[in-house]
Amino acid sequence: MSTLTIAKLLAEGIAALEEFEHPHLDARFLLEGVIGATAEEIVGDGSRPLGDAEASRYRTFIARRKSGEPVAYILGEWEFWSLTFIVTPAVLIPRPSTELLVEWGVDILRQKKAPRAVDVGTGCGAIAIALAKEIPQLEVIAVDRSAPALAVAAANVRHHHLEKRVTLVRSDLLGGISGPFDLVVSNPPYVARGDPALEVAVEEHEPAISLFDDLDGDGLGYFRRLVPQARPLLAPEGTLLLEVGETQGQEVLEIVAEEGFQGRLRPDLAGVDRAVAATLNGDGSS
Numbered sequence: 001m002s003t004l005t006i007a008k009l010l011a012e013g014i015a016a017l018e019e020f021e022h023p024h025l026d027a028r029f030l031l032e033g034v035i036g037a038t039a040e041e042i043v044g045d046g047s048r049p050l051g052d053a054e055a056s057r058y059r060t061f062i063a064r065r066k067s068g069e070p071v072a073y074i075l076g077e078w079e080f081w082s083l084t085f086i087v088t089p090a091v092l093i094p095r096p097s098t099e100l101l102v103e104w105g106v107d108i109l110r111q112k113k114a115p116r117a118v119d120v121g122t123g124c125g126a127i128a129i130a131l132a133k134e135i136p137q138l139e140v141i142a143v144d145r146s147a148p149a150l151a152v153a154a155a156n157v158r159h160h161h162l163e164k165r166v167t168l169v170r171s172d173l174l175g176g177i178s179g180p181f182d183l184v185v186s187n188p189p190y191v192a193r194g195d196p197a198l199e200v201a202v203e204e205h206e207p208a209i210s211l212f213d214d215l216d217g218d219g220l221g222y223f224r225r226l227v228p229q230a231r232p233l234l235a236p237e238g239t240l241l242l243e244v245g246e247t248q249g250q251e252v253l254e255i256v257a258e259e260g261f262q263g264r265l266r267p268d269l270a271g272v273d274r275a276v277a278a279t280l281n282g283d284g285s286s
Contacts, residue, residue, distance in 0.1 A: 004055055006031070007046030013062050026071050030061040033075040068201045081130040086155050090148035092210045094126040097268045098187050100275045101243055102130045104266060105185055108239050108277075109135045112182045118143060118233070120173055120186035120226060123210060125153035125166065127185055132162050139165050141181075145172045146209055173226050179233030187243040188222035189213055197246070219245055223252050227259045231280070240278040249273035 013027030020026055031042060034057050035050065064074050072078035072093040077086055080094035081102055087093055109115040109131065115138050119128040122142035132138050142157075144150050150168050157166045171177060174184075191198055191211045202211070215221025223242065230240045240261065244252045249265045256263045256278040263278035 003049045005046060006035070006037075006042055006048050006050060009050055009055055009058055010042065010046070013058065016062050017065060020065070026065055027062070029071050030065065030074065031058055034058045034061060068204060070201065070205055073205065080126045081133075083126075083130060083133065083160065085124050085126050085129070086152055086159065087124050088148075088152055089205065090146065090207060091124040091152050092206055094124065097272075097274050098127065098243055099130075100266060100268050101127055101185055101187060101241055102134070104275055104277060105131050105183055105241055106134045108183055108241070109138055113137075115139070115182045116180070116235075117141075117183040117185060118174070118177060118179075118181050120184065120230075121145075121188050121210070121222075122153050122168070123149050123187075125156040125168075127187065128153075128166050129156055129160050129162060131183075131185075132165050133160065139167075141167050141169055141177060143169050143171045143174070143177060145170065146207070149207070149210070173222070174229040174233060177233065180235035180238065181233055182235050182238050183241060184230040184234060184238070185241040186222075186226060188226060190219045190222065190243075190245045190248060192219040193217060195219070219248060220251055220255065223248075223255050227256055227261070227278075231259055231261070234280065237279065240276075242276045242278070243274060244276055246272050246274070249276065252276045 010027055010031050014023045017023035017026050034054055061074050070093055072087050073089055077084050078093055081099055117131060118141040120143050122128050122144045125142055128140045128142040132140050142153055150170055153168055157163055189210055189212050193212055213219045213221040253263050261278035261280060263276050265273040266275045268274040
């Protein structure tokens with residue numbers, strides 16, 4: 001019987017996931033999680049023998065992935081902004097497109113002496129924590145209406161040793177929250193029910209409470225509710241920063257304009273408009 005090695009087990013995983021879009025990446029990420037190795041170590045140490053327990057755990061992970069379960073939930077963690085976050089099915093998996101909010105938020109907050117921010121719909125806490133890591137003097141309130149999501153966020157705040165600067169609050173949007181804030185940032189639920197662009201695996205596995213607009217149903221309900229709540233909580237020259245769906249940019253600009261804001265769009269790396277920054281002084285680049 002031949003020895004089971006890293007290379008052989010990885011090849012087995014890739015073959016099992018061949019119907020997926022990224023079988024090599026999925027198989028490698030899962031193997032990294034099982035054996036505690038980096039991508040470089042897996043490539044460079046392919047002849048290393050593996051034990052039965054490691055192989056069994058890996059095959060269990062592969063089976064879960066074949067059922068459609070996201071890799072992040074299988075591993076229980078995911079990377080965002082080069083930071084590792086605990087994730088469970090109680091929270092959305094942080095996506096690279098959301099890093100645009102952090103990038104823009106950092107640009108805004110670096111101009112402030114003692115900045116305060118509020119992250120509305122914090123989920124696992126990725127945006128709040130990434131901002132706090134980048135801006136050492138920043139104080140953040142991270143808000144979510146989901147108690148299970150806040151439990152995950154609390155674990156991440158502890159993991160990143162930010163208990164003194166990131167405060168978790170259970171609230172529906174900005175209800176009961178006191179300003180002023182230099183930044184109100186949110187990646188709200190903006191998917192309309194029945195949206196054909198939504199991947200089946202996302203709908204089946206990620207939390208509906210964080211995905212779908214259950215207010216107006218057209219994907220814009222949370223923007224209509226959040227924007228007027230944010231206005232009185234912003235400091236002078238403060239900014240409201242929102243992630244939007246791929247086709248929602250112009251509509252969200254109209255929503256913020258109705259509340260007296262002037263906004264601007266910023267595209268992600270794929271050239272898709274994914275963020276709106278809105279200010280009352282018209283300086284959406286602040």
